Amino acid sequence: MKSKIALAFDRCKKEKRPALITYTVAGDNSKSNSLKILNKISQHADILELGFPHNTPIADGGQIQGSSYRALKKGIKLKDVFQIVKKFKKTNPNKPIILMGYFNLIYQCGENNFLKNCKESGVDGLIIVDLPYPENKLFARKCKKKFISFIQLLAPTTTKNRMRQIIRDSHDMIYYISMLSTTGGKLKVSSKKIIKNYNNIKKINNKINLVIGFGITDKNIRSLKSANGLVVGSLLCKIITNSVQKRQNPVTNLNKMIYKLKKEIS
Amino acid sequence: MKIKKGVSLIDQHDKNFMYGGKFGGNFIPETLKKPIDDLTKLFSKLRREKKFLSERDYHFQTYVGAPTPFIKLENLTDRLGGAQIYAKVVSEANGGAHKIYNATVHCLIAKRAGKKFIVGDTGAGYAGKMLSMAAKKFGLKCKIFMGAKDIKRQRPNVEAMKKNGAEVVPVTTGSQTLVDAVSECMRYWVSNCDLVHNCIGSTVGPNIFIKICAWSTAQISRELMIQVKDEFGKIPKKLKLINCVGGGSSAAGFWNEFMNTNAEFIGVEAGGPKNSKLHAAPLTNGSKIGILHGAAQYVIQDKEGQIGSTESISAGLDYPGISPLHCFLKDAKRARYTSASDEDALKAYELVSKLENISPSLEPSHAFAEAIRLAPKLKSSEVIIVNSCGDSLKDKDIIKQRLGSYIR
Numbered sequence: 001m002k003s004k005i006a007l008a009f010d011r012c013k014k015e016k017r018p019a020l021i022t023y024t025v026a027g028d029n030s031k032s033n034s035l036k037i038l039n040k041i042s043q044h045a046d047i048l049e050l051g052f053p054h055n056t057p058i059a060d061g062g063q064i065q066g067s068s069y070r071a072l073k074k075g076i077k078l079k080d081v082f083q084i085v086k087k088f089k090k091t092n093p094n095k096p097i098i099l100m101g102y103f104n105l106i107y108q109c110g111e112n113n114f115l116k117n118c119k120e121s122g123v124d125g126l127i128i129v130d131l132p133y134p135e136n137k138l139f140a141r142k143c144k145k146k147f148i149s150f151i152q153l154l155a156p157t158t159t160k161n162r163m164r165q166i167i168r169d170s171h172d173m174i175y176y177i178s179m180l181s182t183t184g185g186k187l188k189v190s191s192k193k194i195i196k197n198y199n200n201i202k203k204i205n206n207k208i209n210l211v212i213g214f215g216i217t218d219k220n221i222r223s224l225k226s227a228n229g230l231v232v233g234s235l236l237c238k239i240i241t242n243s244v245q246k247r248q249n250p251v252t253n254l255n256k257m258i259y260k261l262k263k264e265i266s
Numbered sequence: 267m268k269i270k271k272g273v274s275l276i277d278q279h280d281k282n283f284m285y286g287g288k289f290g291g292n293f294i295p296e297t298l299k300k301p302i303d304d305l306t307k308l309f310s311k312l313r314r315e316k317k318f319l320s321e322r323d324y325h326f327q328t329y330v331g332a333p334t335p336f337i338k339l340e341n342l343t344d345r346l347g348g349a350q351i352y353a354k355v356v357s358e359a360n361g362g363a364h365k366i367y368n369a370t371v372h373c374l375i376a377k378r379a380g381k382k383f384i385v386g387d388t389g390a391g392y393a394g395k396m397l398s399m400a401a402k403k404f405g406l407k408c409k410i411f412m413g414a415k416d417i418k419r420q421r422p423n424v425e426a427m428k429k430n431g432a433e434v435v436p437v438t439t440g441s442q443t444l445v446d447a448v449s450e451c452m453r454y455w456v457s458n459c460d461l462v463h464n465c466i467g468s469t470v471g472p473n474i475f476i477k478i479c480a481w482s483t484a485q486i487s488r489e490l491m492i493q494v495k496d497e498f499g500k501i502p503k504k505l506k507l508i509n510c511v512g513g514g515s516s517a518a519g520f521w522n523e524f525m526n527t528n529a530e531f532i533g534v535e536a537g538g539p540k541n542s543k544l545h546a547a548p549l550t551n552g553s554k555i556g557i558l559h560g561a562a563q564y565v566i567q568d569k570e571g572q573i574g575s576t577e578s579i580s581a582g583l584d585y586p587g588i589s590p591l592h593c594f595l596k597d598a599k600r601a602r603y604t605s606a607s608d609e610d611a612l613k614a615y616e617l618v619s620k621l622e623n624i625s626p627s628l629e630p631s632h633a634f635a636e637a638i639r640l641a642p643k644l645k646s647s648e649v650i651i652v653n654s655c656g657d658s659l660k661d662k663d664i665i666k667q668r669l670g671s672y673i674r
Binding site for chain 2: 054055056057058059060061065069072077078102103104105107108109129130131132133135152153154155156157158159162177180181182185
């Protein structure tokens, strides 16, 4: 049986466009708004990444740090993250949700317990920023057993040999980091170069669903539309930050942006 | 869990770079995998290379100043009336602390790697000051990440860094102390790993940084071993080596050569203010294993795994985690760990500075506090050596504020 993530990519391929993948932090700017955001943006987004915040992130840029900080300040806990997913899935059972975060929270929760919670709430995939290959093999296997996709990352620094190994051990989706940067940095590589790297990875295995993330905004998303999927995260966190500052509704502001992004790549 | 004999402590990890199967590892973003692999390969080559070793020894001797003095603290010993108290005065090293060893070695490695730009984190400012010094000497551009709170409380070291031409980047996230400086420095490295060499200032972080740092500070115990044999003719039967531990770099270096001897190792963590719940003593207070800055270690954290707040008068010890090497030494029962409060450290600083010709900074003052507590209970045949790994000058402001006057 195909996973919901794989099905989402199939649908997008039929429509000859990349999957639009969003990233927001669970609990930003509140638990209830976080759910409202997911419900609203799922109309246009194909796959939703939901960050479970950590207070010592080593790979996140300022925007996502800001979102995580807001969420933690509101007291977000893992159990709340799972609640948000569960509630979202009640009304959107087929929309794939990927949790993204740092390993220490899983370590403290217990790998098996964490995966059990994922399964019960309806999580489709996991991205663990600081659990690289091959150290992630055991955990990835556990995920597979539960039919949860363990999504790995490739970076511009990843060697070809290593890419082959990671791709061989991958499920449903692979995430290519566009440039040497924390999340949300300014795109310092040309889109052309990114697509060239992207195509080289696809040559290793054309069947994989390869998505690009880091530094993608409404200004440059169109130039990357030949990818299987595009992840927008920091831009969305920034919109929430701005909305909070201007006392506007983050849900409507975000939705407007997602609509715009979708139009750019359709 | 057991320490192997005949194998260097830093090399006692498994294929996943874990010590005792539980501590360390490389919990890092994919982007850093290759730079860390490259650095690992380069370092494993360099540490076997005669030319590199003689380069290191040359700079340790002519630049760092080896050996640093080993002295008996006669007045303190007389006053306390128990064990013989000695100090390894590492603060006499160029720059005033042990951080110069790691900084020098990192600069030598950066040169070999063809990098022109080096970045580092700092808490007390010593790691940053030394890195800026060494970078200047070896012709590297240098950037130092430092918590905004630490910039305020360790002013003399910040001034030194700037004088050496380094850019000091204030880190304003989180608690604005060492933990945030390390995070920010790692984030900077993630973004610039193609051009920049990263020098983590202590025996923390991904495995290779732990290795390079402990390998560098091991110079302290290489010197001490000779000095001890000179002084006593052999290693004393009852010998205690007392060292403060924050990240744990000076203790790792102070103990290394004595690993297979009978010497007792005592690590002293920062207990924080008396009557405060906050501290920086994960080993003493039974913190759980967690992942911080790329490595599994005992770390102050909440049930969820969010890293906890710390508090200590000493910026250099004000860190929620502790080197995986020390976690390993603790669980293998090779070393024991305790803590001293801010007040104990201040008192120890005052007593040592008054009685002796040395003036330890607030970090080693934690170790002196434990020595002062233990000495009167011990026989005069027993020997205590304290690593006086930093000079109090950088703490002048804090000491004046807390004690009314500064003596050195």
